[in-house]
Structure formats: structure tokens, C-alpha cells
Amino acid sequence: MADLEIIGVPVSNYVRSIRMLCEEKGVPYTLNPAFPHTPAVAAISPAGQIPCMRHGDVAVFESKGIATYIDKAFAGPKFIPEDAVGAAICEQWVAYGNVKVDRWIMRELVVRLVFADKEKGPDMAKIDAAVPEIAKIAKALDDALGRSTYLAGDSLTFADMNVLPMIDYGLMFPQSKAVLEGHANLMAYHARLTARPSFQNTAPPPRA
Numbered sequence: 717m718a719d720l721e722i723i724g725v726p727v728s729n730y731v732r733s734i735r736m737l738c739e740e741k742g743v744p745y746t747l748n749p750a751f752p753h754t755p756a757v758a759a760i761s762p763a764g765q766i767p768c769m770r771h772g773d774v775a776v777f778e779s780k781g782i783a784t785y786i787d788k789a790f791a792g793p794k795f796i797p798e799d800a801v802g803a804a805i806c807e808q809w810v811a812y813g814n815v816k817v818d819r820w821i822m823r824e825l826v827v828r829l830v831f832a833d834k835e836k837g838p839d840m841a842k843i844d845a846a847v848p849e850i851a852k853i854a855k856a857l858d859d860a861l862g863r864s865t866y867l868a869g870d871s872l873t874f875a876d877m878n879v880l881p882m883i884d885y886g887l888m889f890p891q892s893k894a895v896l897e898g899h900a901n902l903m904a905y906h907a908r909l910t911a912r913p914s915f916q917n918t919a920p921p922p923r924a
């Protein structure tokens with residue numbers, strides 16, 4: 717069978733989530749470190765977003781679509797539950813991760829700080845506005861992790877791999893770190909999951 721190709725730069729939280737899934741399942745893959753909106757990406761994603769995936773004739777965009785394909789097409793442990801409740805709860809946390817955690821931690825805070833205008837600096841009003849939203853997210857995740865070991869119950873699912881890189885990025889910046897650190901369940905979860913080989917082996921290269 718053809719090689720599995722994951723397309724996208726390793727610094728992307730969503731690319732890392734897909735790479736973590738491959739690592740956890742033991743699925744070999746080739747990483748094509750393409751930036752958003754480059755030809756390899758635009759050929760698959762109408763939005764020009766990463767990650768994308770190719771496997772023989774199959775091309776998929778959107779990380780959850782890619783994760784579903786990999787989980788079903790390859791042997792190894794399952795990380796998207798098949799039972800009705802497990803599947804729904806996993807999907808629920810993936811959606812919450814994408815709509816809330818990615819939006820407020822990644823787009824409204826991390827990306828604004830990292831890609832700030834060199835002369836004007838980051839838009840601090842927008843960063844400040846993100847902080848109370850991140851506080852709500854931290855509480856929601858912390859509450860869920862007080863009820864179960866992982867977001868979708870007592871086994872690791874793709875929902876955890878989806879949010880972990882986002883939380884890890886949030887802990888790198890003082891504005892979000894201060895909020896996240898106040899949540900003991902979330903911090904214990906971050907420590908446990910970032911120790912896994914799937915996280916360690918997918919670290920992006922240091923910024924030049």
C-alpha cells in the first residue's frame with residue numbers, strides 16, 4: 717500500500733495532533749512540511765489550511781477528517797470510539813477544542829503574539845480580551861478532567877491529541893500561562909500527556 721503523507725509544517729498545533737495520532741497507533745508516515753496556501757496544500761484544502769493528507773488516491777483536509785481516516789484505515793489501537801456515547805463525547809471535545817480552545821488560545825493569543833507587527837507590536841487589547849475566554853476554557857477542561865482521566869472518559873482519544881498542543885502553546889506565553897496554571901486537573905493532564913512518546917517525538921524544531 718502507498719505511504720501515508722501528512723502535509724503541513726510541524727509547528728502547527730493541528731499537524732502535531734495528526735502526527736501524535738500516527739505515533740500512538742504506530743502508523744508510519746512521511747511529513748511534507750508545507751506551509752498553508754502553498755501548492756501542495758492548495759491542491760487538497762480549499763481553505764489552503766494545514767494539515768492535509770494523502771494516501772494513494774485518498775486526499776483529505778480538515779484534521780478531524782484526517783484523524784477519522786487514519787483511525788479507521790490502519791491497524792492498531794483505536795482513538796476514536798465506535799460506540800454511540802464514546803463517539804459523541806469524543807466528537808464533542810474535538811469540536812469544543814476547535815471552536816473554543818483553538819480560537820482563544822491559538823488564534824486570539826499565541827498567533828497574535830508570535831506574528832505581531834514588528835513595529836507596532838501585538839494588539840494588547842485583543843490579547844487582554846482573550847484572557848477571560850481562556851479562563852472559561854480552562855475551567856471547562858479542568859472540570860471535565862476532574863470527572864475522568866481523559867476528556868472523553870478513561871482512555872486516551874483523538875480529542876486529547878487535538879487539544880494538547882493548544883494547551884502546551886498556551887503555557888508558553890505569560891498571559892495564558894497565568895490562567896491555565898491555576899487549574900490542577902488540567903496541569904496534571906498536561907504533564908501526563910506531554911510525557912508520552914507521541915508528544916515528545918513530534919516536537920517542532922526550535923524557531924530560527
Ligand SMILES: N[C@@H](CCC(=O)N[C@@H](CS)C(=O)NCC(=O)O)C(=O)O
Binds near residue numbers: 729767777
Ligand atoms: N479546521 C481546520 C483548522 C486548521 C488550521 O487552522 N490550520 C492553520 C495552521 S495551525 C492554518 O492552516 N492556517 C492558515 C489559514 O487559516 O489561512 C482543521 O482542523 O484542520
